[in-house]
Amino acid sequence: MDRMIEGRPDPLELEHLFGDPNATVGEFTHSTIVTADTARRMVPWAERVLEDWGFGAELVPRRLGGRWGSTEDLVRRFLPIFRRDPALGLGHGITTLMAAVNVWVAGDDAAQRKLADRLFLGERVAVCFHELEHGNDLLMNECTAVRVEEPGQGWRINGRKEVINNIHRAESALLFVRTARDIGPRSFSLLLWNKTETVSGAADTSRRVLTSGMRGCNIGVASFHDLVVSESSLIGSEGQGTATALAAFQVTRAVIPALATGTVDAALRLAVPYMRGRALYGATVWDLPHARLTLVRAWSSLLIADALARAGVRALHIRPDECFLISAATKYIVPVLLNDAMQELSVLLGSSFYAVTSPFGIVEKWLRDLIVVPIGHAGSSACLATLIPNLPAWARRVRRPAPYESGLFAAESELDDIVFSGFGLGAGRVDSMTASLRSGEIATAFQTAHPALAPLIDRWRDELVSLRDAAAALSPSSLGADAPPEVFTLARRLARLMAAGALLGTWYEGRTERDSPFRRSESAITMALQRLDELLDPREHGAPPGAVAGIPPWADDDVDAAANAIAAAVDAALSLGVEERPVVWSPPVQPEVIK
Structure with missing residues (x-):
């Protein structure tokens, strides 16, 4: 399904897979998208298309066996999603991109290959950075992770992360946590928690937050109660989270x-x-x-x-x-x-x-x-x-x-x-x-x-x-x-x-x-x-x-x-930005003149 043009991925591939959004009958039309938005969900058929297409491989660098080479080509290939439903783009995978980039920046070879393998399987990763009380001020975050006393046993996490996309659906979550009491950027670290590898403790991710925009996204709250994750969950070194x-x-x-x-x-x-x-x-x-x-x-x-x-x-x-x-x-x-x-x-x-x-x-x-x-x-x-x-x-x-x-x-x-x-x-x-x-x-x-x-x-x-x-x-x-x-x-x-x-x-x-x-x-x-x-x-x-x-x-x-x-x-069915590229699109069916 991965078509190439002059050695580069075909940016029209998803356009053809999704089809004409103005069609009167179809699985992923403007009408079905609006219906799904009203029900606060994404169109299931479109999610299956992205899974079969191998969306996760798009987020993995080529050196790890994925398809991410030129980021401009990545954007071109994802634009058909955002031309139809931005909530699908954010809810199905862009949040995973936000998490994965941190691992590509600071993770060791084992962490990077482990995440790449999960993405190839279509798994998602949530990004647990925000705490409502502190907004975008990450250095005021209070969710903590302390080393378990037994050597090699990992990290014990307590606190809350709020307004987190996909936290209930995702198989893993990247946590920005306080690992030192000192004030400053080196008091924070990143932990990649896979839910199936929890050592002990608990996390509640069931509460959903309803929003007026991106209604289809499953945005929620994560509450951690002595959740223990393995030592290998640390991405980069301790105190490197902010950088x-x-x-x-x-x-x-x-x-x-x-x-x-x-x-x-x-x-x-x-x-x-x-x-x-x-x-x-x-x-x-x-x-x-x-x-x-x-x-x-x-x-x-x-x-x-x-x-x-x-x-x-x-x-x-x-x-x-x-x-x-x-x-x-x-x-x-x-x-x-x-x-x-x-x-x-x-x-x-x-x-x-x-x-x-x-x-x-x-x-x-x-x-x-x-x-x-x-x-x-x-x-x-x-x-x-x-x-x-x-x-x-x-x-x-x-x-x-x-x-x-x-x-x-x-x-x-x-x-x-x-x-x-x-x-x-x-x-x-x-x-x-x-x-x-x-x-x-x-x-x-x-x-x-x-x-x-x-x-x-x-x-x-x-x-x-x-x-x-x-x-x-x-x-x-x-x-x-x-x-x-x-x-x-x-x-x-x-x-x-x-x-x-x-x-x-x-x-x-x-x-x-x-x-x-x-x-x-x-x-x-x-x-x-x-x-x-x-x-x-x-x-x-x-x-x-x-x-x-x-x-x-x-x-x-x-x-x-x-x-x-x-x-x-x-x-001419061309896009309207600084590149005029073909799109799969026809004028919507409507009365000859609306009065």
Whole structure:
């Protein structure tokens, strides 16, 4: 079942296995997904498809016999899941990815091979990090593990972990536990508990937590009562848990936002037939300029988000030393942009959204699901808190000449396997993500191709200098957990700046590529830059967003061209991000004109 194209896994494999989500009859259609969501479960047939496909092997590096080589290919292969049901993606296996990465980072050979064998069998692993009282502040966690007095007998665990996906269904769980009373990061360790290998004691995982988003996920609470696990459950060394988690976060903070773009892609694709078939004011919604603008704004947000998300995924292979900041920026700003896009689409769909009317009611579910992305795993504030202490170091790095790294932005660049030991916990040697803004070659190419838009790029170059100087002036006392609001604002600006660099680099590499929207329509970069310009703070840059050098924001001709480009991609059954790739999709069956 594992098809290959030019020696690489076929990204369309799951598209074909799942089938057309708009089909009137089928096992995994929008209708069956909404029905399952209402019942707070996932579609069983879809889970069986993923099991038969060998989902677990996707999470295992090739050196251990799995299929995980290029993380970009992994994302492409998983996107069909997120285009249909994000809860299936999270509930069936992405949580297992979050756990497994920690073992690939710090586990010894025996631990890695044992986990790989379990994943090949289709087993799941829950991630027991969160305690509600402490949120994303892992260093305040209270769940403890102490060594059993008898030598070699293992660890005794007591405490609670809350809002844990799959904790009741999973065969194993990765526990972030306090193993020393001292304050500080070295007081925590990671234990991989397999439920069948419990030595003694008990754990209660039966309580389920009901959520408004990701309803199909079995999210619960784990209570540990003198649970004893073996000595070999320790992943890495004692006291290494925090450092391991911070390294593993760099992978999952990149991958999860990249997958979430698939859901917005699917929502945009549904919006086009809705607009064509919905009658309003004596015409269709498609005929209304404001409606087309709303559609285009959502697409523009997706293009920016997808550009940064894809670059962040490639950085795992190409610039791992910079991923501590890149992945934190990605995990912060990409969900913001995607949720903005979903809000735009919810307004566009009107009553078909809030009444959950078939065939468009699934968009309401998707919106609820995506709201969870910036909350769970590593929250937005936690991502900003990662950036803040590194702002002065970033300001020093960005002064250094950084060669433009085309591989970060070129969709077809070959990627070697991830070196999991290569992730650092700092700002890296240079800033490759914004190098596109400093490249003379790219500046010349953009000026030649889009002279009227060049002032919008200049604003981001000015922003780079402004942010660099502000970050360099920060005092050490303002960089802690109690950082003032204005420092959090600087962290947000850095995330937006990286998005600008990623968009420009992606345009440069994609402008000649067959499957890039930047080649197919000039409106793609025009609209994306207009949306990007709205992210600038007018207090820093004087002119109101978009009103630069006489450039009219969201001009009718540009919006119409962009709307037509979106519709053309939808009609051709292509995805709508920075890669236009085939999808299995047909327009939903609906009345000729909905009144």
